[in-house]
Every structure is written in C-alpha cells, then in structure tokens.
Amino acid sequence: MAESVTSNIREPQPAPVKESRFSELAIAELEEIASHYPERKAACLPALWIAQREYEGYLPPAAIQEVADRLGLSYSEVEGVATFYTMYNLRKRGRHHLEVCTCLTCAVKGAYEVVHKLEKELGVHVGQTTADGEFTLSEAECLDFCGAATVMQVGDKYFTQLTPENVVKVIDELRNSPDYTPAKLADSIVKVLVPGASEQGGGSFSAEDLKNPAGAML
C-alpha cells in the first residue's frame, strides 16, 4: 500500500529545458520594444507575443523560460502573466483557431447556431482540435464588433455577419489559406509595436477590411 502513495506530491515539476529560439530579428524587435518603457519588465506582454510567434503559435514552458531569461524576470512571474491573458496559448492550437463570439449580441443573433454548425462540420466540440490539426474551435467573449454579429476571430482577422450557411464557405477558404494562424496573429501584433513597421505592410487582412469598419452596414 505504501508504494502506491507518492510521498513527494509537493515536489515541483522539473524546470523547463532551456531553449533559445528567438531569432536575431526577434531579439532586435524585443530590444526596440523594451526601449519604449522606463522598465524592462514592461516588455513582458510584447515579449510573450514574440515568443508565441517564435514557438509556432503557443507558449510551452521553454518559451516562458526564454522570455524570463531575456527580461531578467523569474519563471513564475512570467508564467503568472502568461496564464492571466486568454490570448496566450498555453497549449498548441490547430492551424486555425476559430474563436466564435457568443456574447450578448452575437448570442441573440444566432452565434450558437454558428457554433453548432462548426461542431458538426468539423466533428469536434468547443474546446477541441480536429484530428488533422487544422482547426481548434472556441467560444470567445465579446469581440466588440457587435454590430456585425455573429463575429469570429481567426488569427488576426475578424470574419463578420456569419450564419450557419456562410460559415461553411469561410472554413473552405481557411483550409486553403496559409494565413490566419496563431503564429501569424502574434506576428501581426509584434509588428504593430515596432515603429516604422507600417511601411513594410503586414497583417493578413485586406485593404478592403481596413476600409470598411462597419462591415457591410455602412
């Protein structure tokens, strides 16, 4: 009997293996961004975004460790930050992370039907990833584009005015597209933080998306 009881259940997990995956460009970006603040610690959120890109769309313990090392913070401090914010992925996502808003307006405008349709179409439930690793399905809280309900975020783009019918087309479009991945989202966010980046262009949205803030309504 004694053998089946683990005596040291309070022993912490082993420290993550140290990795160094930040590219030269990533390090330059981090240093630029860190110079925007009087304290290096303030670059924690941006650094996690960079890490999420460098570690292919999510933050394994090694990514958190690398951010901690690069900012001179403790592992637990960075882990505390990473676990607070819902957009930092602690587990791997599918190539496309479908985040359907089911908050108030979207909910009354049929968001749950869109979710049901996606569940059926993809053969997964909310919170799961398809076997081929293509799609992860999530519910999101208000994405704050309620006028264009139902709204779904995929990577750095919002898909709007979704219905159970047209969402299928969106899925087909995504299957054939390299964009809109979690890493791409992280990349777009990092670029937004870097002065002068607008001249290089970026983001997987079209000029049309940027021009048409109120969706099809205005």
Add this chain to the structure above:
Amino acid sequence: MAIRNLLFEHRLVPGIEEIDVYEKHGGYEGLRKAVTLERQAVIDEVKTSGLRGRGGAGFPTWIKWNGLPKNTDKPHYIICNADEGEPGTYKDRELMLKLPHLLVEGMIIAGYAGLGTAGYIYIRGEYVEPAWQVRKAIDQAYKKGYLGKNILGIEGFNYDLYVHMGAGSYECGEESALMSSLMGERGNPRLKAPHAPLPVHEGVWKSPTLVNNVETYCAATWILKNGGAEYAKLGTERSKGTKIISVSGHIAKPANYEIEMGTPLLELLEAAGGVTGGKLKAVIPGGSSVQIVPADKLAGINLDYESCSANGTLLGSGGFMVFNDTTDIVLLMKRTSEFYMHESCGKCTPCREGTRWLFKILDRITSGSGREGDIEMLLDICSQIDGRSYCGLGDAAAWPIVGAIKAFREEFEYWIAHKRSPVGDHAVPPTPVVVNPLLTLTPA
C-alpha cells in the same frame, strides 16, 4: 437633435486614415492651435467644452488634465484606454480604424497640455486591424514632425507615442488594471484613492499618469480645433457635446451613430431603422454593465448621463443593444453573468466567488432546476458584490442582474415555476451548447 457628426464628420472621406487627406480636411489644426496657447489655456478650453470621459464613467476630463503636476520633476505618461471590451460597444474600433489621426492628434494635444514625456495607446489584443491603422498614423505623424523631438519646431516639446497591445482581458480596461498590464504584470487592479494617490500623481512607474478613452481624446482634438464653447453649445446642461453610440442586436441598421447628448432614446432607435424580427422588448443603452430597460419605459429617456441615471440605467460606454420579443431575459442574464465570471480577475472574493454563484444560479434556473427563493438569493448576492468589490467589474456584474429582476421579475418566476422559457422554444439566446463553460470557453 439626433445625429450630429463632429468626430465622424470625415469618416466617409476616402483615404481619411492617411495623413495627407486628414490634413486637407483640417487635420492637425487642433494641435497647431493648441501649441500657440499656454498649457493651462488648453486645459481651460477642455473645461469650457464640458467634456466628460467617454470610457463609461463620465468623469470631467479637464479635472484629470488639470490634476497632473505643473512641473516635470518626474516624467508624465499619457495613456489611451483602447481596450474596448464592454459587450455592445464598438465605437473605439471604428475611430481607430477610420480616424486614427484624430486619436493621435488628441494624444499629442494632451501630451502638450499635460507636459507628457511619452504616450501609450493600450489596444486590446484582438483589435489587430485597428491597431494597424494606429501604427501607420503614428509613423506618418513622426515623419511630419508632429511627434519626436522639438515638435512643430517648438524647442523642448519632445513627445513619443507608442502602441501597447493587450492579450485578451476585459478587466484590463479598468484603468488601474490597465496600468498593471502596461507595466508587464497580470491585469489586476491597484489600490485607489483615498487609500492610494490618484493616477495623475502616481500612476505607472510611480509617475503622474493620465488615462482617457479613445473617444475622449478624439473629442479633445475637435474641441481644440473648433473651440470649447462651440462643443458646449451641443448637449444638455451637464452632458455636453456628442456621444458615439454603437447600436447592435435586433435592429435594422446596426452601426455607430454619433448623436447629440440628450437625444431621445426612441429617436436613435428610429434612426437605426427600428427593431427587427418581432416587437420591441427591451433596450440596454450603455453596454452589458448597465440595467436593461423594458420597451414601455423607453419613452422619456434621453441619451445623456443624467436622464439615463434618473431612469434607472446608465449611458455607460454607449453600447446600445436592442432586443425583440423572442429574447428571453433570463437566458440573456445568464449569458451576461457568464461573461463577468469569465472576466473576473480573481483578486477579490465578492466578485471572484459572487460572479460564479450568480452564473450557477442562473444556469440552474435556465436548465429547469430553479428553486423557490432563487430570485432572492440572486438579489442577495448582488447586494454583497455591489460596492464591496475591489474594482468596478464586480459592481458591473451585479447591476444588470438587479436591473433585469426589477424589470422582468415575472420571467424569472415563470422559469422557476414552469421550468421552461416564457418566450417559447425559439427563445434567444438559445439554451447552451456548452456543458461547462468554465472548462471550455477558451482552452488553455
């Protein structure tokens, strides 16, 4: 009254997000005027305008600006709250996407008046498209000499503007949590006055800090260009100028409408094309945190701070949600409480536990297991959260539930007695897809 496009005056001008087009339409004139004035005169102009914060609380803007120290013993930071997260609100999104220079100009004006060292625009992580436009606007403003060193040739007027992106947290819209987040921490709120110094004395990095909403800075630009007195001509006695209202829900023309303060609520409803898909049942005028108003109580409410609060609701951030008679108010409140449960930062017990209890009880009622006394229990929990939580999120979780019970008590009673929706099988929002939202809302 009704529609009055001040900030939105040029929103449909093609290319207005580019600095050249913006300048052709009077852009950066507000800043040029501001720098010919003494700093105090700029603040006085904002005072004359009567502008109140557009982030939800309606605090007089000039008092904050005036509260910053008049010396630069420490650096001063100017922060824009662009974390727009209130369900129902999407005005800041459109302002940034379409009129990013209006915001950038407003933040430079605030930097001038408030002796700013640097400004940060804190944008929610999901808003990549708007953030991209802001990035471009800032880059263009640097090129034209509106940002950087010796701005507009004024010796010693140095001011930098940065973008900071959030990462998914409603709570980071609360200004002290936003400051935590900007400094690289979890988005927990900080101790407030009278127990701690005001942000304008000690905010981020223990330095004087000004926090305003996107729309507030945009309005400041307009005010400096056209004069505070001109702005104050619009609106009511205590709610001056215009407010952008984001209309959504069962409505023919959902969009952002800039209205004169004091516009009758029903007039906006009409301008937005009226209710769709059934008869009008209720309106939430100011975002998910405010009390719902049943259709028969809408007449007589004007969209300004005083009229809304006199009628038992709030103007809030202007998230105007319209619901027709297929809407089940109890299910709606269940979804609302789910939002607050998910977004509670967990720092204080009344909100962390209370929001869960509210959700659990509403979930039990709407899955047909409601008990007698549940309504009283909801009200009791709300009264224990409201005013007893560490920041405004707790209050905001309690108010809508109390409001809904007040206005639609019979629907709660119906659910408990009959174990089904008073609206019928096709009620919206439908009963849930998700078994345990705590586990499934967003996979870690």
